[in-house]
Amino acid sequence: MSGVPRLAWSIAREVVPLYAVGFLLFLLLSTTDLMSTIAGFMLRSQTPPLLALEFYVNYLPTILGRILPAAVVFAVLIAFGRMAKDSEFKAIAAAGVRPLSMLWPLGVIGLVVTGLTFVNANVIAPDSNVRMLSAWYRMYNSVPQVPNEKRYAHREGDSFFYAGTVQTDPKVATKALLQGILVQQTGVTYTASTGSWDAARQTWTLDGYWETRDGGSPTYVPQPREFKQGDVLRPATKPPEQLGLAQLRAKAADTSQDVRDLRAARFELYRRFADPFAALGFALAAGALGLLLPNRAWAFASVVLLILGTYIVWSLMPQLVRVGSISEMTAAWLPSVLLLLFALGMSWRLR
Structure with a gap:
């Protein structure tokens, strides 16, 4: 068993650099349209470069919520594909190491990315959304809308x-x-x-x-x-995506607001905790599929379908919450829970 820690360290050294590559690749792909839009503003409206940069930088945390988990899949697939090509998996199996032992390092990496995603969603993104909206109005040479209650x-x-x-x-x-x-x-x-x-x-x-x-x-x-009329006039609060965790908890507990606003606040609160766990699910699922499917093309196609299915469910949940067809907690946790259950099911087959 002394070789297992060395194997874990070897897998981590293989995956982490590729995670950085995948992160930069997805960042470039996700912001290509954004950069072209900003360039158009600079040409048409004489937008100052520093204002354009301010808008771009403050828009990034919104994108990072999707990029951080997705880059895990890229890193695991490329790393395990290289190891399979060089017959390293066969050598590991010949040494008596169980395939399941190769998954727990991926679980650790997935948990680290889960923590980064949580910090991004709850600490960085809310303030960045406020600054991004402010920069957007200045790029348009307009004033922010006055907050209102519907x-x-x-x-x-x-x-x-x-x-x-x-x-x-x-x-x-x-x-x-x-x-x-x-x-x-x-x-x-x-x-x-x-x-x-x-x-x-x-x-x-x-x-x-x-x-x-x-x-x-x-x-x-x-x-x-x-x-x-003796009611108290309460200033309209910011949208849920612009609220810090403490403010969001207060808004989610305010039953005096419109039921649709209450649902949106509760859904956003639960999603702040649920979405980061997609990174853990992607890490385990990609690793298990890479080990179970000897054909790298099939493994890659399976993981792509898994990502697509997860994001379809993820994008459908807000619509169901808006019309009250599903509870806010269930809708927020369903994509990540389904992904984790699938990953655990695939991992169980590697025993």
Whole structure:
């Protein structure tokens, strides 16, 4: 058994440099379109090179979430293909070393990449997404959109307040613009296209409204109308992909928000923990297939299909969460769990 640690070290020395090569290759392939788009901006809009570089650098963490696990597959396939070609696997088997002993070094590498992917997703990417969006608006010579809340609803006594959009005033935290307004009281309903919310005075003001009483026809009143409304005006939060882990946990626990926003926050929170484990699954699956399938072409084709299937499931989950067809936790963990189960099943055959 003294040869097993040396074998593990040999496999690691073979795979790690190839991982760096695969990482750079996938990075180049993934950012070719991005670089051409940035070059177009620089030519058309006279975008300063430093601003273009700022946008590119801050866009990278989003791409790295996919590249870091995928490069593991590249490294394992190339390394095991070279070892099979040189008959090293036959020599290892002749020495009495079990094939399963060649997988645990890949598992260690997969766990290291899992940690890197987790740090990227939870520490680096959220702030980078904020800076990337800021650079994008400056490249377009436009101003960022004012944060807003969609589908606000609040009941207070016998009154019901609804606004399609609540747009917070960035300069005055206690004021907001309202659009698509409905105020319902006993026996009468008021609707308006626009209005305002003054949380300091605890009022809603409709700029001009339609009044509909029970059994009557709608009547338009051009004058403003004020309603008392005591809810607290909460500034709209950033999108889930721009939130750090602590902020995301708070948003995922806020049941007062719209159910679709709540689902999106919970799904993003669970995915921050689940997605990094794809690196471990890819490492074990690629290694097991490389050892089980003597034909390198078949091994390569099998792993490509495995990656494709994983990413199809991964991209389908947000749509199912959005319509409430699957729980947020199940949707977030399903791709990585299926991949890990497949990898463990293939590894079991190497006993």
